[in-house]
Amino acid sequence: MGEIQVGDKVIRFDRSLTKIAYSAVPVGDAERCGCLYCLNFAAQRSSAYPSDFISLLQKIGIDPDKEGEVYEVGPDGDRRIYGGWFYFAGEVAKAGERNSTFANLEFWFVDATRLPKPAGDFGDKVAAVEFITGLPWVLSDQPEP
Ligand SMILES: [Zn+2]
Numbered sequence: 303m304g305e306i307q308v309g310d311k312v313i314r315f316d317r318s319l320t321k322i323a324y325s326a327v328p329v330g331d332a333e334r335c336g337c338l339y340c341l342n343f344a345a346q347r348s349s350a351y352p353s354d355f356i357s358l359l360q361k362i363g364i365d366p367d368k369e370g371e372v373y374e375v376g377p378d379g380d381r382r383i384y385g386g387w388f389y390f391a392g393e394v395a396k397a398g399e400r401n402s403t404f405a406n407l408e409f410w411f412v413d414a415t416r417l418p419k420p421a422g423d424f425g426d427k428v429a430a431v432e433f434i435t436g437l438p439w440v441l442s443d444q445p446e447p
Pocket of ligand 1: 332337338339340341
């Protein structure tokens with residue numbers, strides 16, 4: 303198990319098991335759902351995350367294209383707030399007291415026992431990186447007001 307400290311948080315993770323699990327997951331949650339909000343997320347996924355966040359995901363063995371869940375929270379000025387999470391094989395050793403941030407993205411770690419069962423097989427100990435961020439609306443189709 304590898305270990306990473308981010309701010310006041312410490313996680314332990316199994317990178318190879320996580321990578322194997324992601325290789326069996328066909329698509330991210332946004333494609334699986336396919337609603338307009340998710341399609342708007344998927345359309346800009348490659349630019350949705352700060353590079354430091356992508357580096358962190360890759361260090362853990364997470365495929366940044368395959369979020370376990372993504373959901374739209376509502377508008378915030380000219381942006382929309384999105385939340386979601388990524389599963390990984392491992393555990394939260396220290397949850398810490400406040401969210402960490404990279405640019406306008408906030409993230410934290412949780413034990414995944416209370417989350418829905420992941421699409422891949424992450425073994426007995428499953429945790430997740432949860433995030434919240436703001437993204438523009440980039441589709442020509444607009445959501446219902
Ligand atoms: Zn959706």
